[in-house]
Amino acid sequence: MLQKLYTHWLESYRGIPRVIWYISIVSLVNRCGAFVISFLAIYMTKKLGYPLEQAGYVMTCFGVGALTGAFVGGKLTDRLGYHPVQFWSLMLNGIVLLLMMLVRDIWIMGLAVFAMSFSSEVFRPANSVAMAQHCEPHTRTRSISLYRMAVNLGWTLAPALGGMLVAFGWDWLFWVDGLTCIAAALTLLWLLPRKQQQPLAPNAAETELSKIVSVSPYRDRNFLVFAGLTMLGAVVFMQIMWTIPLFWEKTYGWSEGQIGRMLALNGLLVFFVEMPLVHRLEGRSSALGYVRFGLILYAISFALCLLPAGLVAALLFTLVISFGEMFVMPFSSNFVFGRSEGSKQGQYMALYTMAYSVANIIAPLMGTQVIAAWGYPVLWYLVTGLALITCVGFWLMGEKLKVTSLNLSVPVSPKVQEHLEAKVGGNDF
Numbered sequence: 001m002l003q004k005l006y007t008h009w010l011e012s013y014r015g016i017p018r019v020i021w022y023i024s025i026v027s028l029v030n031r032c033g034a035f036v037i038s039f040l041a042i043y044m045t046k047k048l049g050y051p052l053e054q055a056g057y058v059m060t061c062f063g064v065g066a067l068t069g070a071f072v073g074g075k076l077t078d079r080l081g082y083h084p085v086q087f088w089s090l091m092l093n094g095i096v097l098l099l100m101m102l103v104r105d106i107w108i109m110g111l112a113v114f115a116m117s118f119s120s121e122v123f124r125p126a127n128s129v130a131m132a133q134h135c136e137p138h139t140r141t142r143s144i145s146l147y148r149m150a151v152n153l154g155w156t157l158a159p160a161l162g163g164m165l166v167a168f169g170w171d172w173l174f175w176v177d178g179l180t181c182i183a184a185a186l187t188l189l190w191l192l193p194r195k196q197q198q199p200l201a202p203n204a205a206e207t208e209l210s211k212i213v214s215v216s217p218y219r220d221r222n223f224l225v226f227a228g229l230t231m232l233g234a235v236v237f238m239q240i241m242w243t244i245p246l247f248w249e250k251t252y253g254w255s256e257g258q259i260g261r262m263l264a265l266n267g268l269l270v271f272f273v274e275m276p277l278v279h280r281l282e283g284r285s286s287a288l289g290y291v292r293f294g295l296i297l298y299a300i301s302f303a304l305c306l307l308p309a310g311l312v313a314a315l316l317f318t319l320v321i322s323f324g325e326m327f328v329m330p331f332s333s334n335f336v337f338g339r340s341e342g343s344k345q346g347q348y349m350a351l352y353t354m355a356y357s358v359a360n361i362i363a364p365l366m367g368t369q370v371i372a373a374w375g376y377p378v379l380w381y382l383v384t385g386l387a388l389i390t391c392v393g394f395w396l397m398g399e400k401l402k403v404t405s406l407n408l409s410v411p412v413s414p415k416v417q418e419h420l421e422a423k424v425g426g427n428d429f
Contacts, residue, residue: 011279013146019134020143022191023127024150030090030184035162035173036097036116037062038263041246041364042256047170050106052246056368058110059242063361065114069121070357074350082126082133082346083192087185089123094181101174121357128349130192132337141287141334145278148330153271163260217351223339225397227355230332232390233291234359235366236298236383237328240266240321243367244305247376251309262314269322278330287331287338288398292391294327299387305380 036043040062044055076085096115103109135143165172217223240263248254248262281290301321307313336352370379 028150059364061110061114062117065117066121066357069118070353073122073125074346077126077346082130085126090185093119094178097178101171124353125349144330144333160264163257166256217348229393231355236387238363242364274326287335290327290331294324295391297324299384302384
C-alpha cells in the first residue's frame with residue numbers, strides 16, 4: 001500500500017519542464033522569508049499599539065498596492081518581458097521591507113504597506129507568464145501545483161520561523177523577509193538567465209483556438225465574470241491571513257509561536273497532498289467543478305470556527321480549508337492559463353492577480369470592521385454564506401460556458417471543438 005502511494009506521488013512529478021522547477025525554486029527562496037505579511041496585523045496592534053480599526057485601514061493599503069502592482073505588472077510584462085520584471089520586483093520588495101522596520105507613524109506605515117504590496121504584486125503576472133510559456137497543456141495543472149508546492153513549503157516554514165524570530169525582536173522579521181527577497185532575485189539571475197529556451201509550441205487546437213479568443217481580457221465577458229467570482233472566493237479564503245491569526249490570539253489566547261505553527265500546518269498539508277491529488281483528479285472533471293467543490297469546503301471550514309474554542313476546532317478548520325485551497329487554487333489557475341492562450345497573457349494574468357488584490361482590499365477591511373462591530377461569530381456566518389453564493393455563481397458560469405462552447409458563431413474544426421469542451425465540460429460535481 002505504501003509502495004503504491006509512493007509510486008503515485010513520484011509519478012505526479014514526471015514530465016514537468018525544467019524551467020518550471022527553476023521558477024518554483026525562486027519562489028521557494030522568496031516565500032521562506034515571508035514573515036511580515038503573516039504577522040502584520042499582530043505587529044501593528046501589539047507592537048505599535050494601533051487600534052484594531054486603524055490596523056484594518058492600514059492593511060487595506062496592502063490590497064490597494066497589490067491591485068495597482070498587478071495592473072502595472074501585466075503591462076510591464078507584455079512590454080519588457082517576464083525576466084526583468086521579476087528581478088526588479090524582488091529587489092525593490094526586499095529594500096522596502098528593510099525600510100519598514102523604521103516606520104512608526106500610521107500614515108507612513110500605510111504608504112510603506114502599499115509600497116511593499118505593490119512591489120510584490122508586480123512580480124506575479126510576470127511569474128505566471130513565465131510558467132505559461134514553459135509548460136505543455138497536459139502538464140499545466142501539475143506545473144501550477146509544483147509552483148504552489150514550493151510556495152506552500154515556504155509558507156510552512158515562514159510562519160513557524162517567524163513566530164520564533166518574534167521572541168528575539170520584531171525587527172528580525174523585516175531583516176529576514178527583506179534579505180530573502182533579495183536572495184530570490186539573485187537566484188533568479190543564477191537559474192534563469194535572460195537568454196532562455198523558446199516557449200513550448202502550442203498544439204494545433206490551441207493555435208486555432210487562440211485566433212478565436214485573442215481578445216483583451218477587459219473585453220472578455222466570461223473572463224470578467226470569472227475574475228469577479230474569484231475575487232469573492234478570495235475574500236473568504238484571505239480571512240486565514242487577516243483575521244484568523246487575530247481570532248486565535250484573542251479568543252484562544254495563543255502566542256505568536258502557536259499561531260505560526262498552526263498556519264504552518266496549512267502549508268505542510270498543501271505541500272504533501274496537492275500534487276498527488278491534482279495528478280489523480282486532472283482531466284476527470286471540469287476545472288470549474290473542482291473550484292466549486294473547494295468553495296464548499298471553504299464554507300465548511302469557517303462554519304467550524306463557530307465550534308467551542310480549542311485545538312480541535314483549529315485543527316479541523318486548518319484541515320478543511322487546506323483541502324479547499326487544493327481544489328480552488330490550481331484548477332482556477334489552469335482555467336486562466338488555458339483562457340489566455342495566444343492572447344495578451346500578461347494582461348490576463350494581471351487581471352487574475354488583480355482579483356486577489358481586490359480581495360486583499362476588502363478582506364481585512366470587512367473582517368476587522370465586522371469583528372469590531374458585531375464580533376467573530378457574525379464574520380464566520382458572513383464568509384460561510386459568501387463562499388456558498390460564489391459556488392452558485394461558478395455553477396451558473398460553467399453552464400453558460402458549456403452553451404457558448406457548443407454554439408460558437410465562428411466555424412471551428414472538430415479538434416478545436418473538442419478542446420473547448422474539455423476546458424469547460426466534463427463530469428461536474
